[in-house]
Amino acid sequence: MTGNDLFQQIQQKQSYLSVGLDTDIRRIPTFLLKYDDPVFEFNKAIIDATHDLCVAYKPNLAFYEHQGAKGLLSLEKTMAVIPDEHFTIADAKRGDIGNTSAMYAEAFFNTIGFDAITVAPYMGADSVTPFLQFKGKWVILLALTSNKSSADFQQTVQEAGQPLYEKVMRTAQQWGSEDQLMYVVGATHPNTFQHIRTIAPDHFLLVPGVGAQGGNLAAISKYGFNKQCGLLVNSSRGIIYAGDGKDFAEKARDKALELQQQMAKLLKNHSII
């Protein structure tokens, strides 16, 4: 999928919402446990209820690996019911020596069929570039993450006056174009979006941390938007666990709709649609 394809979908749906499928078998409604694959049944209901309101789905690999091989099966079945138009993100935060990163890339892009994968930058160029060899596929590189401890290294360690996350963002621009590389920037750092847009004006940013983690959508959008929107804002727990009864999928839709309506307004106010 190209950046233009993604922008077209954003325009059509008036939404830049990514729904995070952090599906924890211990948190889903108990009536689902009677099914052979409760995680898949939950995901399918969430996807059926939200697909017209969001442009991306982001399964978090930890929640599937938690169930071992069975969990990977739930993930493969989930991928098969996500409509083709959606941008699919493996939130996996991988990154290893070259031959290993190449195996991860094949696993997520070919075997499971994702459009994008989140990648950790600590090991440098040769750990990231194997993911950039797949036409139409995307690397979403960790830059400034949403968690409190992003201060430990990303914000604290400096080179030539720039924090590590900035060095990562600037260095990575030598590895791939803005049509194959996005950055993770947490919604919990609204004040940094203005600065980040001076570093990467044209890249899409994947923004976690709205909802359960407390980020503010309006502030992020004001400073984070570019001409093609340039943002994918993710909410996981805030949407998928909005309800815990028989009507959990309707409740999830209500939450997704609320965000989509805010997004439509922000896109119009900033003359992006």
Place this chain on the structure above:
Amino acid sequence: MTGNDLFQQIQQKQSYLSVGLDTDIRRIPTFLLKYDDPVFEFNKAIIDATHDLCVAYKPNLAFYEHQGAKGLLSLEKTMAVIPDEHFTIADAKRGDIGNTSAMYAEAFFNTIGFDAITVAPYMGADSVTPFLQFKGKWVILLALTSNKSSADFQQTVQEAGQPLYEKVMRTAQQWGSEDQLMYVVGATHPNTFQHIRTIAPDHFLLVPGVGAQGGNLAAISKYGFNKQCGLLVNSSRGIIYAGDGKDFAEKARDKALELQQQMAKLLKNHSII
């Protein structure tokens, strides 16, 4: 497993070898492809042929995820045939926000049953500490990795005159004790081991990069040993792909034996056994 247990095993076997199970279905002997689960058959033969020569096995998750759910099944079956005495390392390089790291920790320590997991430090304390909540389990934190691009951030970005990898090592010592935390230090940086032992004199170091990546065992051991050996030296491709015929497991044993004999000599020369 405690550090003392590990040291006892090192003394008994006169070995600090870890065998990396980077099992690529496209590289294993073709006669194995007739089996239902060729990856498991390969691993089982390698383990049968090398278990008395090594103290640890380190499956690399990328190679199992490459096969999707089927790959995770091969891994689970492999774990079941590794003898209890061996230290098992999930080479997974995970690290995410707190609730997600907790899910990964449960996945690798409880669901699959590893003793240790490699973790990437980029996201800071709250991404690593959830892995430190499991009694008798270990975090092996990436410090200075074996790949060339470790120069991009780990060695280049400085704070107060110390490179990022040093800051990571010093900071992480506030998160856990040397009986639950090891560091990854690549064998391709033999000159830094002396310096690294001033930062972390008592920690075990997991040292990849001997063999296919070209690291020198004698140099690493000279500067990396501590009183309890303090090193786990890993070889993956150099051992498991030593042969490609019916006798692949014997060939793997020959390579493992060669390394074990060098290790026995080094341990004796440095009065560790």
